Amino acid sequence: MFANVVIDWFNKGGPIMWPILLVAIVAICVVGERAIWWFRQGLRRDPEKLEKVLAALENADFPEASRIARDSTDPVLRMIWHGLNHIHSSLQGALQVAAGVELRMAGRFLTVMDTLVTLAPLLGLLGTVTGIMRSFGTLGDREVNVAAVSGGIGEALIATACGLGIAIISLVPYNYFTSKTTKLQFELETAATNIEVMVNAVKQRNATGK
Secondary structure, three states: OHHHHHHHHHHHOOOOHHHHHHHHHHHHHHHHHHHHHHHHHHHHOOHHHHHHHHHHHHOOOHHHHHHHHOOOOOHHHHHHHHHHOOOOOOHHHHHHHHHHHHHHHHOOOHHHHHHHHHHHHHHHHHHHHHHHHHHHHHHHOOOOOHHHHHHHHHHHHHHHHHHHHHHHHHHHHHHHHHHHHHHHHHHHHHHHHHHHHHHHHHHHHHHHOO
């Protein structure tokens, strides 16, 4: 029943429904991929292991901290492990590069979703214009075809509704995934700062012999 309604709408929506359908398919794929990715990321977080790494760093046991963080799927621990590999050369740079890699994976397809949120209503508006033009085009005939006029108006309304619907459905996940990325960025920056402070404190103690 629902499929028949969708097909009927698609047929009445006119040619503009093809690009709208393409946008809808892309939106579904992107939202689905990001939802699965963030769900898996939630399962990979390991706050207990992070506490163990920080405890090892406080005790100046860098090899133990690196061993604990190695092969972890937690993005924060992965960043710390990469940083500890360059602890005697460029710790800050290594942490920044590793954090950038993690944020790039977290922000994947956000630009696409942002584009879809803007593009879908514009396609709907274009369908509105073409539908109204089609309706006015039939008014010049001597015998007004009511079916043609109503068909053009229906095309305009359907295209507008579909475009707005896609934008609304995409906007909520877009804002959610953006907030998740921002939260991850804060966690990475906080962890990187803590690592730098701890490592510098240990180096200062070693230098002063206290």
